[in-house]
Amino acid sequence: PLTAEEEKITAKKLIENEIERALLLQKGNEINALVSDEALDKKLRKVKSSFKSDSIFEHELKNRKLTLDQYKKELKIDLLMQQVIDREIEPNIKVSEKDIHLFYEKNKEKFYVDKKARASVILIKAKRGDTKSEKSAQQKIESILEKIKNGSTFNEMATKYSQDSLAPKGGDLGYFTKNQIFGAFSVRAFDMKVNEVSPVFKTGLGFHILKLTDLKEGKMMPLDRAKTRIKKILRKNKVGNATRNYVEKLKQKSKIKMYF
Numbered sequence: 405p406l407t408a409e410e411e412k413i414t415a416k417k418l419i420e421n422e423i424e425r426a427l428l429l430q431k432g433n434e435i436n437a438l439v440s441d442e443a444l445d446k447k448l449r450k451v452k453s454s455f456k457s458d459s460i461f462e463h464e465l466k467n468r469k470l471t472l473d474q475y476k477k478e479l480k481i482d483l484l485m486q487q488v489i490d491r492e493i494e495p496n497i498k499v500s501e502k503d504i505h506l507f508y509e510k511n512k513e514k515f516y517v518d519k520k521a522r523a524s525v526i527l528i529k530a531k532r533g534d535t536k537s538e539k540s541a542q543q544k545i546e547s548i549l550e551k552i553k554n555g556s557t558f559n560e561m562a563t564k565y566s567q568d569s570l571a572p573k574g575g576d577l578g579y580f581t582k583n584q585i586f587g588a589f590s591v592r593a594f595d596m597k598v599n600e601v602s603p604v605f606k607t608g609l610g611f612h613i614l615k616l617t618d619l620k621e622g623k624m625m626p627l628d629r630a631k632t633r634i635k636k637i638l639r640k641n642k643v644g645n646a647t648r649n650y651v652e653k654l655k656q657k658s659k660i661k662m663y664f
Contacts, residue, residue: 527611
C-alpha cells in the first residue's frame with residue numbers, strides 16, 4: 405500500500421504521462437499520421453508471437469481487464485505516437501564513430517564473450533527410485549562406455565543407443581557457456597580436455613556419458629564486431645532523450661491546465 409504522499413506523486417506522474425501521450429497524438433494528427441489495418445494486424449501478430457500460445461496471450465488480456473478490441477486501440481495509439489517519433493525525431497539522430505568508440509572503451513565488460521564448450525551426450529533412462537530400472541540402465545551405459553574405450557565412436561554409440569532427442573545428431577549439444585546448460589553437464593564439460601569422455605554419471609533422468617568435442621576460450625569481442633550492437637544501443641538512448649526534449653517543447657507551446 406502507498407502512503408498518501410506516494411499516491412499523490414504516482415497520480416501526478418500518471419497524469420503527466422497522459423498529457424505527453426495526448427500531445428504526441430495531437431502532433432500525429434497535425435502531420436497526418438495514419439495507421440493502416442495491415443500495420444495494426446502486423447503489430448498484433450508480433451505481440452502474440454512473444455507468447456507461447458494465443459490462449460496465454462488471451463489470458464494476459466483478461467488479467468489486464470482488456471478486451472481484444474480495447475487492446476488494439478491501445479496498439480493503434482502506440483503506433484501513431486511511434487510515427488511521430490519516426491518522422492519528427494529519428495531523422496535528426498546521428499551516432500558518430502567517436503560515440504561508438506567511447507561507448508566501447510567505457511563498457512568493455514559488456515563485450516566479453518564467455519568461454520564456450522561443445523559436447524555430446526549419451527543418455528540411458530532410468531526410473532528414479534526404481535532399483536531394478538537403475539541397475540539395468542547403469543549396466544547398459546557401462547557396456548556402451550566400454551565399447552567406446554575399445555574403439556567404437558561416441559557418435560555411433562549415441563546414435564544407436566542414446567534415449568534422448570539428440571540421438572539422431574550423435575548426442576551433439578552444440579556450443580554453450582557455463583550458465584546456459586544443465587549443471588550436471590557444464591560442471592563436467594568445462595573441466596575436461598577436448599575429445600575426453602567422462603565416466604558414467606547419474607541425474608534425475610538416468611545415466612549419462614559426456615564427451616567434450618571442442619572448447620573456445622573466452623575473449624573480448626573486437627570493436628568492428630561490436631559496432632552494430634553499440635550503434636543500436638546509442639541510437640535507442642539518443643531517441644529516448646530527444647523524445648523527452650521534444651515533448652517538453654510541445655508542452656511549452658501548449659495550454660495545459662491540471663486540476664490536481
